[in-house]
Amino acid sequence: MNTIKILIAIVFCTLTSCVSLSTDNKQTLYQELGGETGIENIVDDLINEIGNDQQIFHYFAKADITHFRQGLIEHFCAISNGPCEYTGDNMIDIHTGMNVKETDFNHLVDLLINAMDQNNVPHSVQNQLLAKLVPLRKDIIYR
Amino acid sequence: MNLSNGCNKEMLKLKHLILASLILLVVHTNVRSADGKLLATPGVSQVEGSAGGGIVPWAQLAGYASREQISGSGYCSKVSVDDFALNVCGVQANFFDRVEVSYAKQSFEVKPLNTDLKQDIVGAKVRLYGDLVYSKWPQISVGIQHKSLKTETIAFALGANKKSDTDFYIASSKLHLGAVAGYNWLWNVSLRHTQANQMGLLGFGGEGKNKQWLLEASTAVLMSRHIAIGMEFREKPDNLNLGEDHWRDVFVAWFPNKSVSVTAAWVDLGSIAAINDQTGWYLSVTGYL
Numbered sequence A: 001m002n003t004i005k006i007l008i009a010i011v012f013c014t015l016t017s018c019v020s021l022s023t024d025n026k027q028t029l030y031q032e033l034g035g036e037t038g039i040e041n042i043v044d045d046l047i048n049e050i051g052n053d054q055q056i057f058h059y060f061a062k063a064d065i066t067h068f069r070q071g072l073i074e075h076f077c078a079i080s081n082g083p084c085e086y087t088g089d090n091m092i093d094i095h096t097g098m099n100v101k102e103t104d105f106n107h108l109v110d111l112l113i114n115a116m117d118q119n120n121v122p123h124s125v126q127n128q129l130l131a132k133l134v135p136l137r138k139d140i141i142y143r
Numbered sequence B: 001m002n003l004s005n006g007c008n009k010e011m012l013k014l015k016h017l018i019l020a021s022l023i024l025l026v027v028h029t030n031v032r033s034a035d036g037k038l039l040a041t042p043g044v045s046q047v048e049g050s051a052g053g054g055i056v057p058w059a060q061l062a063g064y065a066s067r068e069q070i071s072g073s074g075y076c077s078k079v080s081v082d083d084f085a086l087n088v089c090g091v092q093a094n095f096f097d098r099v100e101v102s103y104a105k106q107s108f109e110v111k112p113l114n115t116d117l118k119q120d121i122v123g124a125k126v127r128l129y130g131d132l133v134y135s136k137w138p139q140i141s142v143g144i145q146h147k148s149l150k151t152e153t154i155a156f157a158l159g160a161n162k163k164s165d166t167d168f169y170i171a172s173s174k175l176h177l178g179a180v181a182g183y184n185w186l187w188n189v190s191l192r193h194t195q196a197n198q199m200g201l202l203g204f205g206g207e208g209k210n211k212q213w214l215l216e217a218s219t220a221v222l223m224s225r226h227i228a229i230g231m232e233f234r235e236k237p238d239n240l241n242l243g244e245d246h247w248r249d250v251f252v253a254w255f256p257n258k259s260v261s262v263t264a265a266w267v268d269l270g271s272i273a274a275i276n277d278q279t280g281w282y283l284s285v286t287g288y289l
Helices: A002-024 A035-051 A065-079 A091-095 A102-118 A123-140 B002-028 B153-157
Strands: B070-081 B084-095 B099-110 B115-129 B139-149 B164-180 B183-194 B212-222 B227-234 B247-257 B260-272 B275-288
Touching (some): A035 A065, A035 A102, A065 A123, A102 A123, A123 B164, A123 B183, B115 B153
Antiparallel strands (some): B070 B275, B084 B099, B099 B115, B115 B139, B139 B164, B183 B212, B212 B227, B227 B247, B247 B260, B260 B275
């Protein structure tokens, strides 16, 4: 029984020290992502990942990449409480007729994680951006 | 008797070897496997064959299949406590992230009697609602585990009524992205309708005892994409009046990629067949296709 108590103590100590770390810096998610430059780099690497991906590239084959890039940067900026307002179309309108499969959406999330890894975005910051994006999936897939 | 026991052990070793080879094959070749979920989110394989933690079936279905994919997985686990050891190997299939079927073979070594108890378990699970990661509300699944005890003598001697029975469970799971200081937090709560004594290894039921609903729960924090640490609790019945205890464990799971996971745990199984304080270790490897 003592071993389990010690292990539980370790788990909770680890968690509480994480809590105190994150409350020390009261940056917005936008700032933690590296601001305008940080988000631009993430989006550029994501576009690069998509361009090299056989599974989901076909969804973007006919897209205007410059328009897509600007829209995504603006969207990430707005959703992470940055100084932007998203002016593009809503998610449902953009994806209607594309019939995006669940498999492919989830794969795109893996590519986004790769892009954030390439930019050394900390694990906890990555998760907070993902948490903002996840509710949009229902507006995107099977439309 | 000794000869057949020896043969069985050889067979089990052979099966372990086959499974280990399969897992190595998966790791070392670029087999195109189902990869439609985020790394680590399907969980691992519980000792009765269902996708879950180590001892609790979770709402997630086994493997990385999404709604357009089929996945297969296989695993072996070993639990070693003071006077007992459990060896289990099993396979799972996931059809379109809607239906999971599983099969597990358990061999339970009773050290004081120098004997092995054997049980086969066929399982099925259906996802009713939601997605662990993406839906607003938790993922909900229902499942069954049909258990057949092959070595019933000890179970009947201890007062069990049956050597075969079916557990029913309902499970809900949710992964909260970035919920604990930016780390992903997973919880699962399951309710199981059962009369299995020590999972069925000591038979089912007891004099004047009926099936009851029991609580099982797990929680974990993902320290990175690859490492999860957590703990589990499983409420148990005491149909044989032997003081059967609830189970607990604390685990660390490692997901190097979507082909394999390795889980280690410290387990507290309490009293088994009136032998108290059974604590020890759990080690499990799952390979995913």
